Amino acid sequence: MSNSFKRIFLIFGRVIRHLYSVAPVLLPLIILIGTGLRGLDFGTHWDEKYYQIRPVRTMLTTGILLPQHYGYPSFNYWVNAAGLLPDAVVALKDKKGKEERILDALDSPAYLMRLRTIYLIIVSLSVLWAYLLVLIWRQSWIEALLAALFLGLSWEVAYHIRWVATDGMLMQFGAMTILLTMVSQMKPETSWWRHLAAAAAALGFGTKYPGGLLIVPVLFSGYLLWDKKSYRSLVSSWVKSVFIFTGIYLLTTPATILQPVEFLKGVTYELYHYSTGHAGHTVPVGLQHGWRMLVYFSSVLFSHYAPIAWFCFLLVIVGSYALVKESLKLAALFFCFPVLYVLYFCTQRAMVARNLLVVVPFLAILAGRGAMFVWENLKFKCKVLTIGNFRFTVLQSAFAAFIITIFAINAGWLIYAAETVADRGTDRFVRETVAYISANTNHRFLLSPRVQAHLTKIEKTPVANVTNDLSQADRVILYSSEGQRHWQDWRANNFWLATTWFGPYEMNFNVYPNWWGDDRIIVITMEEAKQNEILIVK
Amino acid sequence: MFLRVAVYFVLLSCLLPVFSACSAVRLDAQTQNTIPASGSIETTTDTAKVKYKTGSWTIPEVAPCALIGKAEAEAVMGLLKNEPKPGGTAIDGTACAYISPEPFVVTVGIISTNSFELRKLDSGNRMINNLGDEAYVTNPNAFEDVYLLARQENVAVMINVTAGAWDEEKVERYRIAKTLAQTALAHLLLKTGENPDS
Numbered sequence: 203m204s205n206s207f208k209r210i211f212l213i214f215g216r217v218i219r220h221l222y223s224v225a226p227v228l229l230p231l232i233i234l235i236g237t238g239l240r241g242l243d244f245g246t247h248w249d250e251k252y253y254q255i256r257p258v259r260t261m262l263t264t265g266i267l268l269p270q271h272y273g274y275p276s277f278n279y280w281v282n283a284a285g286l287l288p289d290a291v292v293a294l295k296d297k298k299g300k301e302e303r304i305l306d307a308l309d310s311p312a313y314l315m316r317l318r319t320i321y322l323i324i325v326s327l328s329v330l331w332a333y334l335l336v337l338i339w340r341q342s343w344i345e346a347l348l349a350a351l352f353l354g355l356s357w358e359v360a361y362h363i364r365w366v367a368t369d370g371m372l373m374q375f376g377a378m379t380i381l382l383t384m385v386s387q388m389k390p391e392t393s394w395w396r397h398l399a400a401a402a403a404a405l406g407f408g409t410k411y412p413g414g415l416l417i418v419p420v421l422f423s424g425y426l427l428w429d430k431k432s433y434r435s436l437v438s439s440w441v442k443s444v445f446i447f448t449g450i451y452l453l454t455t456p457a458t459i460l461q462p463v464e465f466l467k468g469v470t471y472e473l474y475h476y477s478t479g480h481a482g483h484t485v486p487v488g489l490q491h492g493w494r495m496l497v498y499f500s501s502v503l504f505s506h507y508a509p510i511a512w513f514c515f516l517l518v519i520v521g522s523y524a525l526v527k528e529s530l531k532l533a534a535l536f537f538c539f540p541v542l543y544v545l546y547f548c549t550q551r552a553m554v555a556r557n558l559l560v561v562v563p564f565l566a567i568l569a570g571r572g573a574m575f576v577w578e579n580l581k582f583k584c585k586v587l588t589i590g591n592f593r594f595t596v597l598q599s600a601f602a603a604f605i606i607t608i609f610a611i612n613a614g615w616l617i618y619a620a621e622t623v624a625d626r627g628t629d630r631f632v633r634e635t636v637a638y639i640s641a642n643t644n645h646r647f648l649l650s651p652r653v654q655a656h657l658t659k660i661e662k663t664p665v666a667n668v669t670n671d672l673s674q675a676d677r678v679i680l681y682s683s684e685g686q687r688h689w690q691d692w693r694a695n696n697f698w699l700a701t702t703w704f705g706p707y708e709m710n711f712n713v714y715p716n717w718w719g720d721d722r723i724i725v726i727t728m729e730e731a732k733q734n735e736i737l738i739v740k
Numbered sequence: 741m742f743l744r745v746a747v748y749f750v751l752l753s754c755l756l757p758v759f760s761a762c763s764a765v766r767l768d769a770q771t772q773n774t775i776p777a778s779g780s781i782e783t784t785t786d787t788a789k790v791k792y793k794t795g796s797w798t799i800p801e802v803a804p805c806a807l808i809g810k811a812e813a814e815a816v817m818g819l820l821k822n823e824p825k826p827g828g829t830a831i832d833g834t835a836c837a838y839i840s841p842e843p844f845v846v847t848v849g850i851i852s853t854n855s856f857e858l859r860k861l862d863s864g865n866r867m868i869n870n871l872g873d874e875a876y877v878t879n880p881n882a883f884e885d886v887y888l889l890a891r892q893e894n895v896a897v898m899i900n901v902t903a904g905a906w907d908e909e910k911v912e913r914y915r916i917a918k919t920l921a922q923t924a925l926a927h928l929l930l931k932t933g934e935n936p937d938s
Binding site: 243629685 | 792829831832839842857881882902904
């Protein structure tokens with residue numbers, strides 16, 4: 203009896219220890235999910251109702267559970283259908299009109315908010331996977347926390363994961379796949395981890411077609427674990443992985459077999475779509491597309507503030523160097539998916555930032571590695587500080603303070619951005635515009651008709667540095683909807699398009715200026731306005 | 741252990757000033773954004789009874805400024821400052837701007853029927869009867885600007901009335917939006933070869 207108690211006590215102790223080492227990840231997760239929920243009611247998103255919810259309606263009305271839309275594979279549609287469960291339970295209690303009630307629920311704002319919450323929470327798991335990967339691989343909770351913070355406090359990640367879209371989901375499966383693949387390397391005695399990695403890769407493929415590339419690290423992991431004695435064992439391990447990958451993918455998207463013609467039409471349309479471009483997101487293929495992605499990763503991804511984003515990307519470069527230096531084999535395994543994925547998109551003409559989300563956990567892990575590498579190499583002969591069992595130099599403590607400041611700024615920005623979404627429809631943004639004009643006396647502003655109309659509501663006397671003369675103004679202030687004749691005319695991924703803007707920060711306007719959701723007041727330099735042929739300066 | 745607690749403490753204490761800064765920013769904002777009292781909209785129905793309808797992403801190839809001429813607009817909204825001119829985008833479509841010296845601005849946009857459906861069941865919307873096949877106004881902002889969307893058969897329009905510092909009694913922005921939407925829909929159907937009486 204006492205032995206049993208001892209055993210239970212030991213197991214309990216082990217669980218507590220494990221939970222304790224995982225606890226730090228709660229910090230980025232709470233901030234990410236908390237701010238995500240605060241800004242959840244952000245208005246209209248292009249795809250949600252038409253490309254995400256409508257196929258679920260088709261599944262339910264036809265009763266054959268096939269979405270009939272194959273621009274995306276079908277994993278998301280199962281998630282969206284599962285989101286209806288609470289309504290289905292309520293509808294089951296009704297004697298009449300069960301189906302109609304469920305279909306009505308599909309169109310309700312409450313269902314959309316529920317779906318966004320589900321996506322927010324599932325996609326946030328990327329942060330947990332990144333944390334666990336680093337914790338297991340590097341055996342350092344600090345490095346794991348750094349990776350999780352770089353990922354979870356990125357504004358680009360934070361606003362994208364509120365969307366009912368495939369890209370965040372793919373990011374989550376991408377992070378899960380690389381976690382399981384790396385664990386399969388750490389624990390070579392069992393092939394289960396690799397099988398699980400193949401399953402995660404399949405779910406990624408079932409979410410978004412380019413996610414199919416996730417099978418590459420899984421197969422490569424099989425190759426690295428191969429004993430080099432017989433080709434048969436290598437082929438056998440690959441066949442098993444491909445079998446699991448294909449089987450699970452087909453479970454997510456059965457139309458691949460059941461409706462092959464419609465399925466191929468959907469896939470070929472998307473292939474055509476991405477190879478020919480997408481409105482203002484169209485870019486030349488090859489180096490130019492690669493360059494644009496690099497600018498996004500280095501100057502936008504990690505922070506709303508470009509200098510912070512640059513610094514974080516510098517850490518990515520350092521982290522990549524450290525990784526390659528430590529183990530070329532593991533580095534190759536880690537890099538193979540993101541490199542192939544980015545190269546694949548270089549061959550396409552459409553650059554939509556959300557497609558790049560799946561690469562972000564990899565970059566965050568590298569930034570964490572880079573930060574630790576810098577920390578370890580800052581052991582110069584200078585004053586040593588001691589806290590508990592830890593000893594570090596003044597330079598190290600300065601570096602740590604700097605990193606903590608960066609995270610605090612990023613977290614602060616997430617909170618600020620979420621609050622702007624909560625303030626949609628208020629006069630806050632017009633008041634902020636008036637304050638901005640008054641504070642920037644060194645500039646002369648040309649205002650659009652709608653901004654002028656709103657300003658008269660707040661500030662009846664015109665502000666001194668406002669002009670109606672185009673030649674006198676060096677800044678233009680307008681509502682984004684007043685900028686171009688057609689949404690397609692906006693050049694997307696123009697990261698320095700708007701100097702600033704006043705309105706909800708539910709997305710990055712400079713990345714998605716063609717947004718169909720809420721309007722916002724944007725400030726553009728006259729030079730940018732002319733270059734972009736903004737209507738009021740034409 | 742100590743270091744971990746120290747890191748948490750420092751990170752969390754860094755967030756405190758940010759939290760207080762955010763709450764300070766919100767103090768000035770007017771957050772009431774309710775639909776104006778009855779009388780502004782003639783008849784309304786609850787969106788709960790409204791169903792999603794199929795639509796299309798096609799936008800008629802009609803210049804929005806060709807829908808309502810200056811004289812027609814002036815008859816509804818008073819004298820205009822200048823000729824109607826391209827007024828930017830309206831969801832997935834394009835709009836024409838009518839600027840009054842008051843100042844207030846009306847834009848008349850031609851949108852796809854899918855865009856009409858996309859926003860139809862948003863929270864805070866109010867349906868309007870006797871306008872096209874279906875019409876609604878979105879939840880207004882603090883300035884009580886009007887966003888009115890109307891659909892008839894295969895065409896849809898969006899009217900936006902941005903309010904300036906005007907005499908509230910003198911101009912009824914909902915009436916303006918509704919009248920212009922009726923005219924725009926009728927003209928759009930004619931221009932796209934449909935029969936407005938069908």
